Amino acid sequence: MNKAFRIIIVIVLIIGSIGAIAFVLSNNKKEAEEKTAVVAQTNATIAVRVDTVSKELPNLDVIANGNFAPSQELSFSAEKAGRVVNVLVKEGAYVQAGQTLATIRVDQLSVDVQSAEAAYQNALTDKERYENAFKTGGVTQQQLDQALLNLSNAKAKLQQSKINLGDANIKATISGIVNKRHIEPGSVVSPGTPLFDIVNVSKLKLNVTVNEAQVANLQVGKPVKVKASVFPDKEFSGKISFIAPKADAALNFPIEIEISNNAGNQLKAGMYGTAIFDFPNQAPITIVPRTAFVGSVNSNQVFVVENNKALLKTVTAGRILGDKVEIVSGLNEGDLVVTSGQINLANGSAISVIK
Numbered sequence: 507m508n509k510a511f512r513i514i515i516v517i518v519l520i521i522g523s524i525g526a527i528a529f530v531l532s533n534n535k536k537e538a539e540e541k542t543a544v545v546a547q548t549n550a551t552i553a554v555r556v557d558t559v560s561k562e563l564p565n566l567d568v569i570a571n572g573n574f575a576p577s578q579e580l581s582f583s584a585e586k587a588g589r590v591v592n593v594l595v596k597e598g599a600y601v602q603a604g605q606t607l608a609t610i611r612v613d614q615l616s617v618d619v620q621s622a623e624a625a626y627q628n629a630l631t632d633k634e635r636y637e638n639a640f641k642t643g644g645v646t647q648q649q650l651d652q653a654l655l656n657l658s659n660a661k662a663k664l665q666q667s668k669i670n671l672g673d674a675n676i677k678a679t680i681s682g683i684v685n686k687r688h689i690e691p692g693s694v695v696s697p698g699t700p701l702f703d704i705v706n707v708s709k710l711k712l713n714v715t716v717n718e719a720q721v722a723n724l725q726v727g728k729p730v731k732v733k734a735s736v737f738p739d740k741e742f743s744g745k746i747s748f749i750a751p752k753a754d755a756a757l758n759f760p761i762e763i764e765i766s767n768n769a770g771n772q773l774k775a776g777m778y779g780t781a782i783f784d785f786p787n788q789a790p791i792t793i794v795p796r797t798a799f800v801g802s803v804n805s806n807q808v809f810v811v812e813n814n815k816a817l818l819k820t821v822t823a824g825r826i827l828g829d830k831v832e833i834v835s836g837l838n839e840g841d842l843v844v845t846s847g848q849i850n851l852a853n854g855s856a857i858s859v860i861k
Contacts, residue, residue, distance in 0.1 A: 551858040554847035556811055557798065559837045561790040564827055568783040570714035570761070574734070576775040577764070578680050578706035584695040586610065595702075597687050601678045607702055608676045608689065622664040629653075629660035682706035705775060710765045712744065712779045715758035719825045723785050724749060730763050731782040734773055742766075742773065744781065792833040796826070798843040803831055809844035809851055810837070811859070816844055818853040 588610040595607050636653040639645040686703035689695065712732060716724065726749055732742040748762035763781050767773045800807040803823050809816040821836030837843070844851065851857070 551814070551856045552816075552847060552850045553860045554809075554816065554844045554851070554857045555861075556842045556859050557795050557845045559792060559794055559833070559839055559841040559843060561792055561839050562830075563789075564791050564793075564825070564832070568716060568720045568785075570716055570781045570783070572712050572714040572779055572781070574710045574712055574765070574773055574775055574777045574779050576682075576705040576707050577709035577711055578682060578704075579775075580680055580682075580704050581700060582607070582676060582678075582702045582704070583697075584610065584676070584699040584701055585697055587696045588694070590689050590691055590693040590695060593687065593689060593691055595684050595687070597684050599684050601681065601684060601704065603678055603681045605678050606675050607678055607684075610676070610695065622660070622666075626657075626660040626664045629657040633657045676701055678702075678704060680704060680706055681708075707771050707773065707775055708767055710767060710773055710775065711747070712763040712765060712781055714761050714763065714781050715754065715756075716761055716783070717758055718753070720783065721749065721759040721761070724761065724783065728783075731784065732763065732765050733780045733782070735778040735780070737772065740768075740772075742768070791824070792837060792839060793827065793830045794833055794837065794843050795845050796829050796831050797845045799823070799831070800848050806836075808837070809848055811842035811844065811857065814857060816851045816853070816855045816857050818851075 591609045591611045593608045595601055595605075601607065633653045633656070636645050636650045640647070640650045682704040683706075684702055685705045688700040688702065695701070724746060726746050728746045730744045730746060732744040734740070734742070742765050744763040744765040746761060747764040748760075750760040753759050761781075765773065765779075773779075794808065796803065798808045799805055800809065800818070803826060806821055806823055808819055808821055810819045811817075819836055822834040824832030824834045826832075844857070847857075
């Protein structure tokens with residue numbers, strides 16, 4: 507009897523335990539369903555980051571780097587063969603255009619000048635004799651014409667001989683500094699032999715490149731501030747002397763800036779220089795972060811926040827200014843644009859703004 511009673515108690519306890527477990531599981535299921543409903547309601551909106559459309563003064567000042575080059579640079583070569591007699595300048599010397607730099611002994615050219623001079627004097631004498639004879643009928647017009655032609659040819663040959671002899675005196679055709687001397691007295695040269703390298707650094711050129719947005723604000727003659735890396739505390743004045751009408755392979759436009767050197771010619775060709783293009787008096791422009799565009803700036807599409815929804819708008823983008831983009835039309839100051847999370851959006855999507 508006691509054994510049967512114990513069995514009944516065990517069965518009751520088991521049934522009670524099962525009931526308690528079922529009750530707990532039911533409550534847990536109900537709580538899970540309530541949480542799921544809350545999450546589902548929360549996930550009905552898409553989390554995004556936004557920014558406000560604003561108006562700002564654009565900073566269009568441009569810094570471009572390059573190397574200084576001389577305004578003029580020439581390498582002189584021998585035009586005639588011969589032996590160098592005198593070298594009249596040293597490396598580093600300043601020379602004026604027309605100054606004799608060296609002389610070459612060319613004996614044959616001196617002989618040619620003497621021969622041409624004699625031929626010219628002979629032709630001049632013949633011409634005068636034929637003119638006198640023509641007046642008395644001693645020669646024909648044809649003979650006189652031939653004498654005049656011979657005189658003209660002799661004069662041309664004499665002039666050419668003197669030019670050839672003059673080429674033996676090597677003269678500078680530009681003013682500047684002798685950067686390199688290739689000859690010494692006694693050197694034997696032939697046509698084309700390098701003699702001197704002369705550079706003019708009283709003015710220099712700085713060649714840089716700018717992009718299409720920047721070149722639109724530049725014009726020839728515009729003043730430009732220039733600095734050299736070796737003289738950080740000094741500023742040089744330059745002006746734009748050339749703007750390429752065509753972009754290079756990188757879609758940049760080559761710009762040439764002319765700079766006047768200082769009294770000591772401290773700027774040297776080959777130094778590293780920086781041009782600073784200043785664009786004052788700019789009007790405020792409407793700008794948005796570059797990240798506001800769907801895909802890329804070329805898409806001209808952004809999401810605008812209105813009543814907690816993201817509306818897709820088509821805009822007209824202007825200049826790209828670093829991490830910001832000018833908006834020509836399509837947005838107003840104070841509009842909210844989505845800057846992060848666009849990949850999950852469609853036109854009219856409900857959103858929630860996160861910070």
